[in-house]
Amino acid sequence: MWSIFADIIATGDTYPFAPETPKADALAYWAGPGVTSYVVEAEGRIVGMYKIVRNQPGLGSHVANASFMVARSYSGKGVGRHMGLDCLREARRRGFRAMQFNFVVSTNTAAVALWQSLGFAIVGTLPGVFRHKELGYVDAYVMYRSLEDIDLNPAPLTSQEA
Amino acid sequence: MWSIFADIIATGDTYPFAPETPKADALAYWAGPGVTSYVVEAEGRIVGMYKIVRNQPGLGSHVANASFMVARSYSGKGVGRHMGLDCLREARRRGFRAMQFNFVVSTNTAAVALWQSLGFAIVGTLPGVFRHKELGYVDAYVMYRSLEDIDLNPAPLTSQEA
Numbered sequence: 518m519w520s521i522f523a524d525i526i527a528t529g530d531t532y533p534f535a536p537e538t539p540k541a542d543a544l545a546y547w548a549g550p551g552v553t554s555y556v557v558e559a560e561g562r563i564v565g566m567y568k569i570v571r572n573q574p575g576l577g578s579h580v581a582n583a584s585f586m587v588a589r590s591y592s593g594k595g596v597g598r599h600m601g602l603d604c605l606r607e608a609r610r611r612g613f614r615a616m617q618f619n620f621v622v623s624t625n626t627a628a629v630a631l632w633q634s635l636g637f638a639i640v641g642t643l644p645g646v647f648r649h650k651e652l653g654y655v656d657a658y659v660m661y662r663s664l665e666d667i668d669l670n671p672a673p674l675t676s677q678e679a
Numbered sequence: 680m681w682s683i684f685a686d687i688i689a690t691g692d693t694y695p696f697a698p699e700t701p702k703a704d705a706l707a708y709w710a711g712p713g714v715t716s717y718v719v720e721a722e723g724r725i726v727g728m729y730k731i732v733r734n735q736p737g738l739g740s741h742v743a744n745a746s747f748m749v750a751r752s753y754s755g756k757g758v759g760r761h762m763g764l765d766c767l768r769e770a771r772r773r774g775f776r777a778m779q780f781n782f783v784v785s786t787n788t789a790a791v792a793l794w795q796s797l798g799f800a801i802v803g804t805l806p807g808v809f810r811h812k813e814l815g816y817v818d819a820y821v822m823y824r825s826l827e828d829i830d831l832n833p834a835p836l837t838s839q840e841a
Contacts, residue, residue: 535737575697576810641803641821648738
């Protein structure tokens with residue numbers, strides 16, 4: 518999981534973590550208090566991971582937040598979509614009413630398109646909040662989806678409670 | 680500060696903290712790692728407080744986030760506006776380029792109006808993300824303001840580095 522994280526943040530184009538982020542911060546992000554993380558395995562190793570947390574405490578705790586990372590060697594193979602669908606079902610199963618992404622980098626068009634195809638809407642545009650490694654200050658989106666229509670049929674992936 | 684916090688969250692209409700939030704959570708919120716908090720004093724006691732944190736790590740750390748609470752007995756006396764102006768200057772002084780509020784409850788019209796009067800725009804609407812004690816699920820706003828036009832003249836308030 519660390520190698521996927523380190524690979525992803527090295528590109529400086531999708532996550533706010535600086536490329537020099539220490540391993541302890543990655544561990545806190547993926548396995549800190551209140552975090553549940555899930556992995557996808559293929560060919561005997563982890564190729565993708567996602568996490569679910571509540572987006573706010575108490576009176577806002579009915580809305581989930583999630584994050585996703587796919588091993589670069591598995592990019593474009595549907596791992597993100599597979600995890601996205603599983604994540605929506607898992608959040609629904611756990612009783613969340615909706616899911617919100619707080620910081621989808623606008624120039625990460627593959628991610629924006631994926632989430633839109635899975636029913637998320639852009640509900641906010643944050644001007645210049647991400648310092649893109651190559652493009653400089655770019656916008657990020659807040660994306661949101663109700664979970665009320667989510668079908669709970671399929672089985673869960675391998676999961677690890679943090 | 681605890682008594683102001685406890686009073687505010689008891690109303691269940693402005694902050695996501697549940698009314699039963701323990702003191703330790705309030706302490707972490709106002710004085711945890713990376714948090715700088717400031718207080719306004721009047722008649723020998725604290726009547727308002729605000730905090731500034733970075734809203735994201737690394738590549739998003741040029742945007743500040745802030746939170747405000749005013750003692751209920753001092754509500755409507757301009758303490759919020761005073762702190763808001765000071766907060767904008769302080770964030771600018773510290774080098775932030777912009778300020779973002781992630782969760783302004785839409786029915787808290789006094790707060791929304793105050794922030795709009797101080798130059799903030801609603802850049803996102805989060806559907807039903809706050810469970811209001813009396814009104815049920817209501818929207819919250821994401822509000823944003825550039826700090827590039829902020830005048831740094833006036834002196835700071837009493838400040839406490841957490």
